[in-house]
Amino acid sequence: MSTLTISKRGTQMPASPIRKLVPYAEAAKKNGVHVYHLNIGQPDIETPKPMMDAVRNADIKVLEYSHSAGNESYRKKLVGYYQKLDIHVTANEIIVTTGGSEAIQFGFMACLDAGDEVIIPEPFYANYNGFAVAAGVTVVPITSTIENGFALPSIEAFEQKITAKTKAIVICNPNNPTGYLYSKEELLLLQALVKKYNLYLFSDEAYREFCYTGNHFSALQLTDIEEHVIVMDTVSKRYSACGARLGAFVTKNKEVYNAATKFAQARLSPPSFAQIAAEAAVDLDEHYFEGPKAEYLARRNALVARLNAMAGVFCPNPGGAFYAIAKLPIDNSDDFCQWLLEKFSYQDQTVMLAPATGFYGTAGLGKQEVRLAYVLNISDLEKAMDCLEEALKVYPGRVY
Amino acid sequence: MSTLTISKRGTQMPASPIRKLVPYAEAAKKNGVHVYHLNIGQPDIETPKPMMDAVRNADIKVLEYSHSAGNESYRKKLVGYYQKLDIHVTANEIIVTTGGSEAIQFGFMACLDAGDEVIIPEPFYANYNGFAVAAGVTVVPITSTIENGFALPSIEAFEQKITAKTKAIVICNPNNPTGYLYSKEELLLLQALVKKYNLYLFSDEAYREFCYTGNHFSALQLTDIEEHVIVMDTVSKRYSACGARLGAFVTKNKEVYNAATKFAQARLSPPSFAQIAAEAAVDLDEHYFEGPKAEYLARRNALVARLNAMAGVFCPNPGGAFYAIAKLPIDNSDDFCQWLLEKFSYQDQTVMLAPATGFYGTAGLGKQEVRLAYVLNISDLEKAMDCLEEALKVYPGRVY
Numbered sequence: 001m002s003t004l005t006i007s008k009r010g011t012q013m014p015a016s017p018i019r020k021l022v023p024y025a026e027a028a029k030k031n032g033v034h035v036y037h038l039n040i041g042q043p044d045i046e047t048p049k050p051m052m053d054a055v056r057n058a059d060i061k062v063l064e065y066s067h068s069a070g071n072e073s074y075r076k077k078l079v080g081y082y083q084k085l086d087i088h089v090t091a092n093e094i095i096v097t098t099g100g101s102e103a104i105q106f107g108f109m110a111c112l113d114a115g116d117e118v119i120i121p122e123p124f125y126a127n128y129n130g131f132a133v134a135a136g137v138t139v140v141p142i143t144s145t146i147e148n149g150f151a152l153p154s155i156e157a158f159e160q161k162i163t164a165k166t167k168a169i170v171i172c173n174p175n176n177p178t179g180y181l182y183s184k185e186e187l188l189l190l191q192a193l194v195k196k197y198n199l200y201l202f203s204d205e206a207y208r209e210f211c212y213t214g215n216h217f218s219a220l221q222l223t224d225i226e227e228h229v230i231v232m233d234t235v236s237k238r239y240s241a242c243g244a245r246l247g248a249f250v251t252k253n254k255e256v257y258n259a260a261t262k263f264a265q266a267r268l269s270p271p272s273f274a275q276i277a278a279e280a281a282v283d284l285d286e287h288y289f290e291g292p293k294a295e296y297l298a299r300r301n302a303l304v305a306r307l308n309a310m311a312g313v314f315c316p317n318p319g320g321a322f323y324a325i326a327k328l329p330i331d332n333s334d335d336f337c338q339w340l341l342e343k344f345s346y347q348d349q350t351v352m353l354a355p356a357t358g359f360y361g362t363a364g365l366g367k368q369e370v371r372l373a374y375v376l377n378i379s380d381l382e383k384a385m386d387c388l389e390e391a392l393k394v395y396p397g398r399v400y
Numbered sequence: 401m402s403t404l405t406i407s408k409r410g411t412q413m414p415a416s417p418i419r420k421l422v423p424y425a426e427a428a429k430k431n432g433v434h435v436y437h438l439n440i441g442q443p444d445i446e447t448p449k450p451m452m453d454a455v456r457n458a459d460i461k462v463l464e465y466s467h468s469a470g471n472e473s474y475r476k477k478l479v480g481y482y483q484k485l486d487i488h489v490t491a492n493e494i495i496v497t498t499g500g501s502e503a504i505q506f507g508f509m510a511c512l513d514a515g516d517e518v519i520i521p522e523p524f525y526a527n528y529n530g531f532a533v534a535a536g537v538t539v540v541p542i543t544s545t546i547e548n549g550f551a552l553p554s555i556e557a558f559e560q561k562i563t564a565k566t567k568a569i570v571i572c573n574p575n576n577p578t579g580y581l582y583s584k585e586e587l588l589l590l591q592a593l594v595k596k597y598n599l600y601l602f603s604d605e606a607y608r609e610f611c612y613t614g615n616h617f618s619a620l621q622l623t624d625i626e627e628h629v630i631v632m633d634t635v636s637k638r639y640s641a642c643g644a645r646l647g648a649f650v651t652k653n654k655e656v657y658n659a660a661t662k663f664a665q666a667r668l669s670p671p672s673f674a675q676i677a678a679e680a681a682v683d684l685d686e687h688y689f690e691g692p693k694a695e696y697l698a699r700r701n702a703l704v705a706r707l708n709a710m711a712g713v714f715c716p717n718p719g720g721a722f723y724a725i726a727k728l729p730i731d732n733s734d735d736f737c738q739w740l741l742e743k744f745s746y747q748d749q750t751v752m753l754a755p756a757t758g759f760y761g762t763a764g765l766g767k768q769e770v771r772l773a774y775v776l777n778i779s780d781l782e783k784a785m786d787c788l789e790e791a792l793k794v795y796p797g798r799v800y
Contacts, residue, residue: 004598006510007509007510007513009509010511010659010660010663013662013663013666014662015662016662016665019665040465042462045462046462056455062447063677064643065642065643098645101667109407114536116407127668130666131666134666198404228404240462241463242464243669243673245668245669255405255406256406259411262413262415263413266531267499267501267505269643269645271673272645273643274673
C-alpha cells in the first residue's frame with residue numbers, strides 16, 4: 001500500500017529563486033517603503049495598441065479551440081516575420097505555443113528522455129531547471145564567467161562535459177540572465193560541436209529584437225545542421241505582452257516536429273485571444289522596434305555606468321536583452337537581496353534584485369552577483385541605483 | 401555518442417485518435433460533401449457576451465504576467481462560484497491553469513512519478529493517455545460497459561487492479577466520452593476505496609454544469625478524504641469558451657498545492673485575456689446556464705431517440721456532458737468512421753464521428769462503438785442522424 005505523498009519530482013522541483021523574496025518586498029511596502037523592482041523581466045513598455053485593438057475589435061461569436069499548432073493565418077504571418085530577419089521557415093515548421101515556456105517543454109519532451117543530459121552555460125534562466133525536473137532530464141551546467149562578460153565557454157570545456165547521455169545543448173541568445181549576445185562565430189563553434197557529437201541545439205531567442213552591440217544571429221540561420229536546431233520563441237518580451245502567453249516552437253526536423261505536435265494536440269490549442277493580438281503585432285510598422293530598443297539601450301547605458309562607478313562593483317556591458325549581472329562587494333547575494341528589503345531603505349525607498357545564485361547550476365556560484373532587469377524608466381533606474389549605492393556603503397556583509 | 405533521434409516518449413505519445421480522420425473530412429468537403437461534425441467537443445453555443453465585453457473594455461496598458469496561481473481577484477470570484485454549488489474552497493486552494501489540460505498535467509506531475517500507476521475507468525478522455533506518457537505514468541484501464549450505461553465498475557474490479565504502484569484513480573464526472581453522471585453513492589464508494597488504499601482521487605469536472613438525470617456531486621464534497629482529492633476544472637465547456645484556455649486545479653492538500661505551485665511558477669502565469677473573460681463569467685446572471693442546459697438536453701433527447709430507433713443500434717441515455725456512445729452494427733468503428741467520410745454521402749452530406757477505440761486503454765475494445773458529441777443544433781443533428789441511418793443500411797462491414 002502506497003502512502004499519500006507528493007511525487008519525487010514535486011519535491012525536487014525548484015521553487016522560484018526570486019519569489020522567496022516576495023514576502024519581504026510586501027512587508028517593506030506595508031511599512032511605507034517604495035520598492036524598485038529590478039528583479040523580474042516584466043517590461044514596463046506599453047503593449048502596442050494595434051495588438052489590443054485587434055482583440056477589442058475581433059468579432060467572435062464562439063471562442064473556439066484553434067488548430068493545435070496555432071491558427072494557420074498566424075503561422076503564415078510568422079513566416080513573414082522570420083523572413084524579414086533572414087530566417088527561412090515554413091508555416092509547417094512552426095507550432096504556436098502557450099508562451100516560450102511551453103516551447104521549451106515541447107523541446108524537452110519530444111527530444112529527451114528521463115536520464116538524458118543537457119548542457120547549459122551557467123548562469124542560465126532558472127526555469128530551465130524546472131522544465132528539466134518535470135521531464136526527468138539532468139542539467140549539466142558549464143560555467144561562463146563575469147570576467148569575460150559571460151561569453152560562450154570554450155568548446156574544449158563543452159567537450160569535457162559531453163557523456164554518452166548528452167543529448168542537447170541549450171543556449172539563450174541574447175541571454176537571460178547575463179544579457180550576453182552570442183556572436184555568429186560562437187554559433188558556428190556550436191554548429192561544429194552539435195554536428196560532431198550529434199546533439200540537439202535548443203536556442204531560446206526570446207530577446208532577439210533587443211541587441212545593442214551587433215546583429216542577432218539565429219540558430220535557424222546555421223546551415224548544414226537544420227535537423228539539430230530547435231528555436232524557442234515568444235511574443236512576451238518582443239511586444240511587451242507577457243500576459244498573452246504566446247510563443248513558438250520552430251524546427252526543420254520533421255520527426256521532432258511531429259513528436260512535438262502530439263504533445264500540442266494533447267493540450268488542444270494555444271490561447272485564442274493572444275493569437276489575435278500576436279497576428280496584429282506582425283503587421284506593426286517596420287520601425288516599431290526602434291522605440292523600445294532605443295529606450296532599453298539608454299537604460300542599459302545608464303545602469304551599467306552607474307554600477308561601474310560604484311566602488312567595488314563590476315558590471316560587463318550586456319549586448320542584448322534587458323538584463324545585466326553585476327559583481328558586488330558582498331558576502332552573499334541571497335542575504336544581501338533580503339537585507340535590501342528587510343533592513344534597508346534610503347529616503348523611504350529600496351530596490352529588489354535577483355540573487356544570481358538562483359541562475360547557477362553549480363552550488364556556491366553567484367554569491368557575489370545579482371541580476372538587474374532594466375525594466376523601469378531611467379529616472380526610476382537612477383533612484384534604484386542611488387539606493388544600491390547607499391546600501392553597499394552600509395551593508396554589514398560588505399567585503400573589500 | 402548519441403544518435404539524433406526523438407525521445408522514447410515522443411514515439412510513445414499517442415496521436416489524436418480523431419485527427420487522423422481529418423484529411424478524409426477535408427477531402428469530402430473538397431468534393432462538395434457537407435460534413436456534420438459530431439466528432440469533437442467544440443460547442444456551438446455562443447460564448448456569453450459579457451465575457452467578450454470584459455475583454456473588449458479592459459483598460460490594459462501593459463499586458464503583464466499575472467500571478468502564477470492566477471489573478472487573486474479571479475480566484476476570489478471562483479470561491480464564490482464554487483460556494484453556490486455547495487463546494488467550499490478558498491482562493492489559496494485554487495491554481496488557475498491554462499485550460500483543464502494543464503490542471504491534469506499539474507496533478508500528474510505533483511502527485512505521480514515515472515512508473516506509478518493510475519486507474520481510469522475506460523472508455524476515457526483520450527488525452528489522459530498523452531499526459532500519462534509525458535509524465536511517464538502507466539494508465540491501468542478498468543472497463544465500464546455500454547450495457548449498464550458505463551456506470552462505475554465494481555469496487556472489487558478496482559481492487560483487482562490495485563498494485564503497490566497504484567497511486568491514483570482518475571474519474572471524469574460527468575464523463576467524456578460516455579456522458580455518464582456518477583451518483584453520490586458511486587462517489588462514496590470511491591471515497592472508501594481511496595481512503596482504504598491511500599490513493600489520490602483526480603476528478604475532472606469539466607462538464608459539471610450539464611447534468612440532466614440528477615445533481616452533480618463533486619469530489620470536493622466528499623468529507624473525510626480532503627487530502628486525497630484534486631479537482632481539474634475548466635471554463636471551456638461551461639461557458640463555450642474553449643479557446644480561452646483557462647482552467648483550475650483545486651485541492652485542499654497543502655503539500656500537493658505547494659508542489660503544483662512550483663510547476664505553475666515555472667511556466668510563469670496563465671493567460672491574462674482569458675482571466676478577464678472568466679472573471680466576468682462568474683458574474684453572469686444566475687439563470688445563465690438554464691438556456692444552454694435546456695438546449696443540450698433537447699439535443700440529447702433527439703439524438704438518443706434517433707439512435708435507438710435505428711435497427712441494431714443501442715445508445716444508453718447519458719446523464720450529463722454532451723456526449724453519447726452508441727453501439728452500432730458494424731465490424732470496425734475506425735473503418736466505419738473513415739468510410740463515412742471517404743466513401744459515403746447521402747444527399748451530399750455525411751457525418752463525422754469519433755471511433756470509440758481511441759477512448760479505450762484495452763486493445764480491441766470499442767470496435768462497435770462510436771462517440772457522438774451533440775454540439776450542433778437539433779435540425780443539423782437530425783440531418784446527421786439521417787446520414788447515419790442511411791449509412792448503416794449500406795455499409796459493407798455491417799454485421800447482424
